[in-house]
Amino acid sequence: MSRPEATGWTPRFRRRSAAARDWLEGHALTLTALATAAVLVVMLYLPVGIVFVEAVLAEGRLTLSHVADVLTDPFYVGVLADVFAEPLALRSHLSGLAGWIAAISVSASLETPVPGLDVPIPWLRVDVPAVRKGLFGFTAYQATLSTIASVALGLPAAAVLANYEFRGRQTIRSLTILPFVLPGIMVAVGFYAMFGRAGTLNALFGFVGLGPFPFIEWNPLAIVIVAHAFYNAPLVARVTVAAWESVDARAVETARGLGASPRRAFRDVVVPQLLPAILTGALLTFIFTFMTFPIVLALGGLKLATVEVWIYDRVRRLAYGEAATLAVLETLLSLALTYAYLRYESAQAGLARASSPPPREPLFPDVRTALSPRRLAIVGYGIVALVVFVGPVASLVAGSVTDGGGLTLDHYAFLLERQLEGASYQTLPWTAIQNSLLFGVATLAVAVPMGVVVSVVTTRAGRGGAVVDALAMLPLAVSGVVFGIGLLRGLVFGIPLPGGWRFQLTGAGAIVAAHAVAAYPFVTRNVSPLLSTLDPAMVESARALGASRYRALVDVELPLVASGIVAGAAFAFAISIGEFSSTVILAGGGDTYTMPVAVERYLGRRSGPAIAMGTVLLVVTAASFVVVDRVGGRFER
Template sequence: MVKRSNWWIISFLFVIGGLFVPLFFLFYKFGGANFNVIREHSNIVRFTIFQAFLSSFFTLLLGLPGAYIIARTKTNKFFNSIFRILSSIPFILPGVTMSIGFLMAFGKNGLITRLLNLFGFRERILYTFTAIILGHVFYNFPLYIRIVGETWEKIDSSLIEAAKMDGAKNLKIFFTIELPLLTSSIIKAFLLTYVYTFTSFSVALILGGIKYSTIEVAIYMYTKILFDFKSAFALSIFQIFFISIVSYILTFEKEVFQTGKSLKDKFPIWGYFYLFIAIIFVFIPLFYSLISGFIEYGGKLGFENFKRLITLDLRRYVGTNLSSMIIYTAFFAITSSVISVLISIASSSKNKLQYIMFLPAAISPVTLAFSYISLNINQFISIPIIHSFITLPIVYGIISSGWKAINKYSIEAALLDGANTFELVFKIKIPQVKYHILTAFFYALTLSIGEMSATITISQPPISTLSISIYRLLSSRRIPEARALNTLYSLIVILLFSLVEYLRNRKVNN
């Protein structure tokens, strides 16, 4: 009999210690919390809860049809891969990068604005509640493509074919067979979307403005502008409590793995309308963001922005040069991704730890960053650790879903052959989840590269990452150089997600 591994204890201590020890120290240092601020800002609390639900609902409406098209329809392989890659990119874009695309698409002279004007729609979209909802849908619908879409692909075609032989129509098959198998994944995607939109910072601030502040924006205001840490801490505690309840609900859902080759239906007529909507509200802003570096003043295409970026004295504006910026970004991204993956692997076999692994999503990155500053922790240590917490919910979700799908018969056979714990993990389990591990690693890399709020709070010159540098260039009105750097960042993201798609195709083909 193989001795049960206790590696999960390290994961548990890392998450609890890394999150709450600095927060308790911050609480002690500033003498408690001002809980009256929750009542004083009840309008912000109500708005945060409401906009998160509405954003999650509309993300579901856009994400579910996309998951169906990817998983259950006959589409060109190249189109399928491109759609997966492009639909994944919005989730990891930093707020400043997203804002460039939205400003160019929905601004006064933007393509979508002009298109809407042709149909008589002249209402302003930017800096409204509608803009916040659109931004959240833009950011989070990739969760449905990945989580629900990949589960949909596992549904055995024999179940669908048997129902069709009994005379069942597609709609009945969906509600009686597919939906029950997908419910777990849909709930997970919806709750994750709710968590991310509840803790929204850059989308609410950039697209909505101060009028539509969320709790996260209020926390930032109290810590960075007003230096009222008691009020910020009280709002953080409320946010942790509320999101912890949502995270705890995730522990009740049960994964259903009905594996097999999926049945591919003919591409539906409504799919063309769906693609039109997705292109208008997701892919046009994304496209603008990706090519922004090539768009010069006046709309002319060229390389002038890149020439200006190369010749600009970056130290004056961002505190470091281009090569050092890339090195810092790579160091923080790789280190934090390795930590996040190792913690997830160590805890994936312990189902009860799922609640703990989602806790980082409940804590404001700005508050967490200030708590590490209060402990005087070196930024080369604190930034990778905080980045690992930010990426942990997604990384754990990907790896744990693969861990649950491990063939139990292979484990039993290995045990009968006398395999020890090391052999069981590295020769039986890891090979079966290597795709999930690599996918999670690349997701963590891209999320870390794009992280802004915690990094800008902690980092001091000469430390500057790609996303922070884009923000600082925009703030300094160096728009052409910011666009060029944004395009370089976007190309890195596309490369990483191309690798994810390559790994997925290899897994499917095998």
């Protein structure tokens, strides 16, 4: 029997293997992009599509009855119900429309009960004149108030960070990343720990013999608005500081040289360049607060329901048609707002940083300057910022080790007892921590490659890249609750296939899919700007030396954007740890609950253990973010 080498079989095999390897390497980027597209179709577009289809189906037939029922119900759209019921009589409804718009910004007087509840809802009220906001009207109303509060808190911070130099400035600027790191349910529990009957604020009043005061019961909407400002004011500050530092100081000096006063130069030169960034921050804040869920659910519940909270309630009551219709209408509104944001971002992508940014002056150069009205105003703002931004987090930690009688570890002892007794309880702390960490690691493994591939495609596809970018950024416009409904009704319940097969994704797999879809856009947003600024000559040189397109990407481009990949990975992990909206739907009554879900479950029974669990969530989130950032930093160049 002859050896393989003698027959020439081995050389042929090696040539074919080399040819196959070269083909795979040459088409690796295309194949990876197709695989990513397939994952997005199955895990994103299919679930969202199922929600849209359920909104227009009734007993298997195509119908718009669900949509018509919602649009003609005053409970949902207020006075606009008359307009949708009789669109041809629009002229006679103009006064009602004006009143509805006014109702978004005018305080109310009388309460309207919600069907199925025994208590009146403070936000569904009859204004003067008698005009109802409805569910969508109230959601827009609270989003508008939250946006105003966020801008009012964020702009002074941007002015201080952009114009003054002081110790800790860079650290404070880095902390403006908080909106994307801290879980919403944890922020809600922090505000509960601060403003609750046994909270920090009442403890301070107790020292002078006052209280306790039911701040949350008195005005839960005000607490929700401040909580939203906690989340979004740093975002407004971050985008505004970037714009402020891009202002060319020479243009301001030219205006001053032509006789303009400092105030006139600021108004005519600086403000027009800041306005787009301010509007962008306001638009993003409105989108985020319009789709708000965990903060309202924890602090107000159905008594302060937004569209998102009501969708969640409809799902729990198995009213899927109604939930799907509300989800579609909410998604269409958020898609329009997200499209406006992406258009602005693409228009600003080519703007370069100013070669001569405005100089920063010392914040407190001497005692005399420190007593000036402007510096005193900054100190006053600093006190407000401490109360709003530091107070809830400090109250969360303090509330976990105190009760009405002083220092105690009873809340942590309760969690430990729950864990030790095990099977007799539905929600175990250690199980929640393990699940959160495991889901976070799995999310990294899925979301980071997806985000990088989307970044490469959008930056290399020319005009078509804008279309791909818009389609890939759908998770920014679709809320976690809507996505959770789609996964629940589609992949979790199962999709029939030919031959009697059924495609199904349940338990941990469904939750990881939800987390990865929510997280990968943040990887893309961190990597794409770096990829777009790389010199094409470097890639061309690598290709000229014989590297395939895939090898040039792996060996040249990705190492140069490692910092963006690391930042995106940190975001993805933190988002997975804190994701609540879709997880609370998908976890159900099983053992796949996470720390945010455990916090919400405890909060519905005993506030002390919920605050302690929220503190554990805070520590795990912060530690995880630091570990991912430090480990990833080793690979940066």
